[in-house]
Amino acid sequence: MNPAKLVRRIHDIQNRLETMAAPRTARLARRTGPDMAYLNKTLAGIAGVEPEYNETPQADKE
Numbered sequence: 001m002n003p004a005k006l007v008r009r010i011h012d013i014q015n016r017l018e019t020m021a022a023p024r025t026a027r028l029a030r031r032t033g034p035d036m037a038y039l040n041k042t043l044a045g046i047a048g049v050e051p052e053y054n055e056t057p058q059a060d061k062e
Helices: 003-031 036-047
Strands: none
Touching: none
């Protein structure tokens, strides 16, 4: 199979999936904001470090 044709097909499928998921994604985003604690824990696990539990943004500390 032609690699360029395969890449175009993959991108087309990804675009269709994004279009199909957009309404549900928008509903979920409105219903709940990002779960930053979960994201912090997940990223720390990927990086292999201890998660930071500092919930105060840097600008608010001063």
